[in-house]
Amino acid sequence: MRKLLLLICLAAFGSVHAAPDGLKLYTKHCSVCHNENGIGGIGLPLNSYKVESFPRDYLLKTIRLGREGRVMPAFKKLSDAQVNAIVDYLLSWKKTTIEVVFSDTPVDGNPVSGKLLFEHHCAECHGMDGKSEGIGTGVSLSREREFQVIPPALNNPGFLGAANDQWIRHTVVNGRAGTIMPSQKKLKLSNTEVDNIVSYLRSFEAQSAPLEKHQDEKPTLIFDSPYDFTTTIGNIKRSLQGLNFRYFPDRYMEMGLIDDKEVNKKQLSLRFCNFNLLYEMINIEPRLGVVLPCSVTVVEGDDGQVKLYVMNMKVVSRVFNNAQLTEAAEKMHLKLMELIDEATL
């Protein structure tokens, strides 16, 4: 009880004038991926040697822009004061007090030679086109990963929008101690070669494809069944078996929320999984559980018309901000369409 009172007092007095609390905000918004003490996990490490050289501006922009298609969200709803508080908190991990600033002067290298150097020295980790190699940028520590620290995507608009040339140059020169990211010295690159590589990375900006627009796509796919309620359900189950889906017990939509007798018996969810596909997808994106299992809900309207409702995986997969998942979701989508086609034929 005393604790409760204390809490109420804290809440009442603490929140009125206090500046946003960086630690609290970091814990709430970042630590799930970057870990409480910044050692990384799903997101990159942010702590120790690295925080010493992070420019403030890079951190501010990274939080705002996120990394499209690479799991890290864009934090657009936080106020400027809140973003600043998070950055202050991150920078409080520094052992030195030197403020790091990298000038906006562009690096003037030759991107054409840079490309060749990149392919030779960097592509094995960052991918031929800079979109990063290897699986692992998911939200989970339990998914398979090919690298301890996943090499970030360098063709990413969020990265290129946050990092200026001099900061990228600094990274290429120094590498990232404690990770497999090598330094200029280790790769025996000349200064000119480093410049060429940086200019090549910058050139991704011009190439970055305009974001795919799916705005017009519907989140739910709705189909009319030519059959009655019971026949439709039978058909779907038969197709599920044929297509190698494993299915779970049927559930009425309202089941568990009200007495079984009251449940609307004209809304039945058939729920199923294709474990091979699912395994592929959940390994890319463990958070997928929030939209699983796959289901087709069969509903009979007042007019007797039977309709099928299916989540549009192509739309939903984008919610996860994980480009690899979006690709895998296409496959799942096709499989579902096959199922519907068969069941409503």
Added chain:
Amino acid sequence: MKKYPGLFLLSLMLCWSPAQAENMIMLRVSHSFDNTMILIKEKLDDYGYKVAHIQKCDTGLSDSGYKTDFYKSIFFGKFEEMRHLTATYPELIPYLPIKIAIMQEKETVLIVAMNPETLSPLFPSEELAVQFARWESDLRAIFEEVSETQKLEPLNPVTFPTTINQH
């Protein structure tokens, strides 16, 4: 573009797709898996939700080689909401009931829900906007309380038989 980094940034921000924002509500706790389940169920109850059912996801997954100790989803809702929403907005059906996924990861448990607010642009409607906002605020509050419980009152092993050290 190289000469106008500001312009690039601006165009970046303008064409940013809404799917990019903070679409997941997440929390990592260091409770045991079972305690986390119990806590979430309690909090859902406090906020007037009924747990419709719990889906065990781990068996099928580990059959196919996925490495997770525990992975469950809690489906929950309110009867009146469900009846009204499925009748008025049947296109929402595949997204109901709302769920929270809970997975064990090493010594921590990760709790995730899709931010209902994310659905708002997909289902444009004033009434639904209010509904999504309410769900979001409830979920955030529930997550917050789950994370705070951990700090304030360590779970009593008598009331909550724990499985610590068993896996």
